[in-house]
Amino acid sequence: MKIYFATGNQNKVNEANIILKGLEGYELEHLKIPYAEIQGTLEEVSKVGVKEIYNKIKKPVIVEDSGFFIESLNGFPGTYSKYVQETLGNEKILKLLKDEENRKAYFKTIIGYFDGIDLKLFRGEIFGSVSKEIKTSGFGFAYDSIFIPEGQNKTFAEMTTKEKSDISHRKLAFYKFKSYLESKVK
Amino acid sequence: MKIYFATGNQNKVNEANIILKGLEGYELEHLKIPYAEIQGTLEEVSKVGVKEIYNKIKKPVIVEDSGFFIESLNGFPGTYSKYVQETLGNEKILKLLKDEENRKAYFKTIIGYFDGIDLKLFRGEIFGSVSKEIKTSGFGFAYDSIFIPEGQNKTFAEMTTKEKSDISHRKLAFYKFKSYLESKVK
Numbered sequence: 001m002k003i004y005f006a007t008g009n010q011n012k013v014n015e016a017n018i019i020l021k022g023l024e025g026y027e028l029e030h031l032k033i034p035y036a037e038i039q040g041t042l043e044e045v046s047k048v049g050v051k052e053i054y055n056k057i058k059k060p061v062i063v064e065d066s067g068f069f070i071e072s073l074n075g076f077p078g079t080y081s082k083y084v085q086e087t088l089g090n091e092k093i094l095k096l097l098k099d100e101e102n103r104k105a106y107f108k109t110i111i112g113y114f115d116g117i118d119l120k121l122f123r124g125e126i127f128g129s130v131s132k133e134i135k136t137s138g139f140g141f142a143y144d145s146i147f148i149p150e151g152q153n154k155t156f157a158e159m160t161t162k163e164k165s166d167i168s169h170r171k172l173a174f175y176k177f178k179s180y181l182e183s184k185v186k
Numbered sequence: 187m188k189i190y191f192a193t194g195n196q197n198k199v200n201e202a203n204i205i206l207k208g209l210e211g212y213e214l215e216h217l218k219i220p221y222a223e224i225q226g227t228l229e230e231v232s233k234v235g236v237k238e239i240y241n242k243i244k245k246p247v248i249v250e251d252s253g254f255f256i257e258s259l260n261g262f263p264g265t266y267s268k269y270v271q272e273t274l275g276n277e278k279i280l281k282l283l284k285d286e287e288n289r290k291a292y293f294k295t296i297i298g299y300f301d302g303i304d305l306k307l308f309r310g311e312i313f314g315s316v317s318k319e320i321k322t323s324g325f326g327f328a329y330d331s332i333f334i335p336e337g338q339n340k341t342f343a344e345m346t347t348k349e350k351s352d353i354s355h356r357k358l359a360f361y362k363f364k365s366y367l368e369s370k371v372k
Contacts, residue, residue: 036234039223039269048222076273080266083225087262092282096274 003113004031004061006053012064015165019174026181031061042067042079043121046112051119060115062177066170068143070130071104072097085142090134093146103129105147109173113180120180124172131155140164189299190217190247192239198250201351205360212367217247228253228265229307232298237305246301248363252356254329256316257290258283271328276320279332289315291333295359299366306366310358317341326350 005013005028013030020028033056035049042065049063067081073096077084084093097103104127111122128149136145140157147156149167156164165171191199191214199216206214219242221235228251235249253267259282263270270279283289290313297308314335322331326343333342335353342350351357 036222037225039225039231039266045225073278074273076270078269078273080225080269083266084262087260087264088282092259095284096278096281098281 001025001060002027002029004029004053004057004059006031006033006035006049006061006063008032008034012170015170016174019171020178020181023178023181031057033057035063037065040079042108042110045079046110046121047119050112050114054114054116058116060113062111062113064109064111064170064173066107066109068147069106069108070097072100072102081143090143090146093130093143094133097130103131105130107143107147107169109169111173111177113177122173122176122180124169124174124176126150126167126169126172128152187211187246188213188215190215190239190243190245192217192219192221192235192247192249194218194220198356201356202360205357206364206367209364209367217243219243221249223251226265228294228296231265232296232307233305236298236300240300240302244302246299249298250295250356250359251298252293252295254333255292255294256283258286258288267329276329276332279316279329280319283316289317291316293329293333293355295355297359297363299363308359308362308366310355310360310362312336312353312355312358314338 003026005016007013010030013028017028020026033053035052037045038048045065046063050061053061053063067078069075069078106125106127109124113120126149128147131146131148134145135155136157139159139161144156148154189212191202193199196216199214203214206212219239221238223231224234231251232249236247239247239249253264255261255264292311292313295310299306312335314333317332317334320331321341322343325345325347330342334340
């Protein structure tokens with residue numbers, strides 16, 4: 001069965017294909033189709049988006065949405081992480097957290113799947129903290145240079161792409177999606 | 187002709203009715219119907235929203251969306267003003283602007299109108315600056331207590347409801363909408 005991955009980002013499709021490799025009976029195909037992202041939680045955005053696309057193509061489809069959540073800022077920037085990165089950027093995020101002791105934060109990915117009958121959401125999270133300063137070795141993007149995963153002493157942006165993707169929220173969500181597909185086959 | 191105002195807020199309908207008073211041939215009616223607010227500019231949110239509702243009710247309809255835009259923060263919080271007010275709040279906004287000399291900001295309202303043929307947007311803006319501290323006399327809400335309109339020495343939240351609404355962005359947008367309706371009648 002072919003499942004379409006609606007995203008503008010070919011890298012995400014490649015990453016997903018690596019995880020889903022070896023899964024018999026399923027094939028993931030890149031679908032470049034725009035869809036409306038609503039204002040709401042990641043879960044709501046994914047649900048509404050995947051239904052919109054299914055209604056257009058009438059084939060099994062997934063969408064993926066991720067966000068960065070800072071505990072002392074009530075989950076800000078959350079769903080609007082991309083917008084906030086583009087307007088405020090990491091320096092202003094650190095300014096917001098100046099003198100703040102609670103630096104807990106997490107990344108969350110939601111994958112939404114719909115095949116006309118089953119509507120499923122798969123969640124992947126990684127917990128950690130916001131660093132006191134921007135730290136990067138040139139890897140990563142967006143919030144990666146201010147996020148230190150739990151049990152680590154360097155930021156996402158100081159890790160190689162492989163080191164990061166081994167523990168990433170997105171990978172976790174795709175593993176859950178893979179398990180779901182495996183259970184469907186059986 | 188009856189025009190529906192899709193909003194959860196009865197006060198907005200009352201305010202609009204005061205402005206539209208005396209306009210012959212038109213009547214504004216409150217419509218409590220939810221619609222998806224997409225991620226995008228205020229203009230995009232209004233366009234998509236008003237079309238969605240028209241497709242449901244097939245009657246002339248308006249929606250209204252407003253935001254607060256800070257120049258030195260690249261327009262942040264803009265479309266996401268409500269979310270940012272709920273998560274960060276005004277103290278954190280002032281923290282972001284600490285030591286910032288450019289304190290220019292504005293409120294913008296967009297009214298979207300669609301009657302199945304004509305799709306129109308009406309804009310109202312008020313320019314001013316972000317105060318150095320939160321100032322209120324108990325009036326207003328959200329960003330009102332940190333916004334000083336141009337040519338004034340007090341914040342929106344230090345003005346009476348009448349003082350504020352006489353110069354408000356929302357009022358301006360409704361006046362433009364009124365002019366449009368008048369021109370249609372003629």
